[in-house]
Amino acid sequence: MTGFATGAFVDSLVWTAAVTVALMAVTFAFGIVAGRHNVVDTVWGLLFAGIGCTALVASRDHGDPGRRWVLAVLAGVWGVRLAVHIGRRSVGRGEDPRYEKLLRTGHADPLVNALVKVYAAQAALAFVIAAPLQVGAFVTGDLGYVAYVGVALWCVGMVFETVGDAQLERYRRRKKAQPPDTVTASVMDTGLWRFTRHPNYFGDACVWWGLFLVAAEHWPGILTVPAPILMTYLLTMGSGKRTLERSMVTRPGYPAYMRRTSGFLPLPPRKESAGADATRR
Known part of the structure; x- marks a missing residue:
């Protein structure tokens, strides 16, 4: 991995993980107050915006400046737009039936159950899917x-x-x-x-x-290919298309x-x- 600042990259993962956990902790608290856990859907896009911005700052002395900024800006624009759209759409609505069904089983304490099966699970997914943002910020080459x-x-x-x-x-x-x-x-x-x-x-x-x-475009960015594969799987076979059409049919x-x-x-x-x-x- 010539030219790739491995040590700095590993250090940056601590910061991106911390931002992810912090955003989800605030969302969990807000969900308790609101009495519904679908607030996590609004924050989903903001997780990637936060990770992208954190990776941009953490890689300020490493990687290609153009790539760092492109990744952070594109992730930020996508994440904020999605958050605004879902936030506006969810105003005045109750809990999402998906979460009601998901939380019918699991830990006896409903808050612990929600924390693990909704918030922690989505935080972990976001951290993995954001691999191109985190690795790409440290990739060298124009x-x-x-x-x-x-x-x-x-x-x-x-x-x-x-x-x-x-x-x-x-x-x-x-x-x-x-x-x-x-x-x-x-x-x-x-x-x-x-x-x-x-x-x-x-x-x-x-x-x-x-x-x-x-x-x-440059090594080791190619190693992040599981991220878009996972996102595509979730959209087509996971909680996206397949789940929605079970009710729409x-x-x-x-x-x-x-x-x-x-x-x-x-x-x-x-x-x-x-x-x-x-x-x-």
């Missing part, structure tokens, strides 16, 4: 074509996330404003949602593969939407044939 491709992929991801979230929010507001006796579509299937059932999740994956490419019109619309990658809608029952993954 920014090149691989990093530029990574930034472009990050931009694609941000467009899908931001536009997809905005389209869904407008749809929800229009539906809420209509009279109760008005027949409305029960599925959002226009805009980006016409080409993928989860433009926000697809955008999220693009963001993290983009950040990985920025870090992976009971909604009128959603099975048909699944049959004609790609589950993740943006693709042209499929024309439904009579009696079709296969869904697009």
Whole structure:
């Protein structure tokens, strides 16, 4: 690992871990006061913004300055936007059914149960997924074509996330404003949602593969590849797409939407044939 400040990098992990734990500790306290643990979803993006900024400061005498700043800024913009979006969306809502189901089993003390299964678990995940930010800040070598491709992929991801979230929010507001006796579509299937059932999740994956490419241009950034793989797995097979669709599939019109619309990658809608029952993954 020529040119990589291993000792300084290891020291920086202590600081990024401390920031992660501190943010989650504050969130846990706020969750107790609020009486709901889905507040952790709002802080999820801020964890990466905090880790990115901490890695930027900790690597100030090491690594390539351009890469350090690009990683910190991209992670910060993504994290803050996500936090604002989820925070605004959760105003006035109760506990997330996912957490209610998760916390039905486990430790007898409900607070200990929540601390371990919600806050500590997500803090650990964030610390691992943020590997490109932490390693990339100490990677030497100028920014090149691989990093530029990574930034472009990050931009694609941000467009899908931001536009997809905005389209869904407008749809929800229009539906809420209509009279109760008005027949409305029960599925959002226009805009980006016409080409993928989860433009926000697809955008999220693009963001993290983009950040990985920025870090992976020089050794040892390539070793952080498990981070975007893990994030993509969570989005498609973990708490993202799969969990959401278990509840959405009971909604009128959603099975048909699944049959004609790609589950993740943006693709042209499929024309439904009579009696079709296969869904697009």
